[in-house]
Amino acid sequence: MSSSTDAPAAYQPPPGRVGNLTETQEAALAQLKQELEAEGKLVPERMDDPTLLRFLRARKFDVEKAKLMLLECEKWRVEFGVDDLTKNFDFKEKEEVDKYYPQYYHKTDKEGRPIYVERLGKLDIKALYALTSQERQLQRLVYEYEKFLNDRLPACSAAVGHPVETSCTILDLQNVSLSAFYSVKDYVAQASKIGQDRYPETMGRFYIINAPWAFSAVWTVIKPWLDPATVAKIDILGGGYKDKLLAVIPVENLPKEFGGTCQCPGGCSLSDAGPWNVPKAV
Structure with missing residues (x-):
């Protein structure tokens, strides 16, 4: 991931990031690194300063709480088989699953963040689980989180000229039914927990669009699963x-169905268009 020293002078890192730390935050980062090293738990290739700061921000720079969160994440990585997953996972059913529960990354917002889209309103649970399973859906989620951190964010950072550490999410609830939501609430709960506990501080903005009047009942179920800091980022x-979307996303980057002008050949949901997928010059 690009460091703040590579960024143009005009870029100002947000508070709590590399290049914009208070003395207390600098000391917390140094202490966390020192303790992890002393305990033989520091994994340099995975625990650079931006990553350690994500866990520190998630725990309001309480070093002990951040360290516990990080070590629990490391334990989970082994139990879930994350390293093997990143090398060998093949979601062969992706094109078919896209018809019944589209979930995809597509281009970037005006701050250079990758845009992630989920269309829960298109969910057909019976058709979905005839093609795949909840376990494979969660494996896909983790695979995509790893790709997000290791491929998408560095590519977005390089494209925009400064560090990009978060995503811009659009959750489309058009035509969603309460029964459809409740049929996947276990998956949504587990997915929310993985995102919050294992990949903290990666959400930049979260837009829930086409929310039906009955969504307040669903939100009552979801909200307790989320950290207040996460809730504050949700519109x-x-x-x-x-x-609202066009204020943060260039019109040419927003799929046409959401009011933009993008119409990727074969559909935006399967294009994986973005700086991470620019063909290399031969």
């Missing part, structure tokens, strides 16, 4: 969301 919008 719940009804059908009048286009201006």
Whole structure:
């Protein structure tokens, strides 16, 4: 991942990031590194300063709590088989699953963050689980998180000229039914927990669009699963969301179905278009 020293002078890192730390935060980062090294738990290739700072921010720079969170994550990585997954996972059913529960990365917002889209309103649970399983859906989620950290963010950082550490998410609830949500609530709960506990501080903005009137009942179920800092990043919008999205996403990067002009050949949901997938010059 690009360091702040590579960035143009105009770029100002947000608080709590490399290049914008208070003395207390600098000391917390140094202490966390020192303790991990002393205990033989520091994994340099995976625990650079931006990563350690994500865990520290998630625990309000409480070193002991951040270290516990990080070590629990390391234990989970072994139990879940993350390293093997990143090398060998093949989601062969991706094209078919896309018809019944589209989940995809697509281009970037105006801050250079990768855009992640989920269309829960298109969910057909019976058709989905005839093709795949909840276990494979969670494996896919983790595989994509790893790709997000190791491929997408570095590519976005290089493209925009400064560190990019978070995503911009669009969750489309058009035509969603309460029964459809409750049929996947176990998956959503587990997915939320993985995101919050294992990949903290990677959400930049989160837009819930086409939220039906009944969504308040669903939100009552979801909200307790989330950290208050996460809840603060979520905008719940009804059908009048286009201006809000276009304020943060270039019109040419937003898929046409959400009010933009992008129409990728074969559909935006399967294109994987973005700086991470630019063909290399021969």
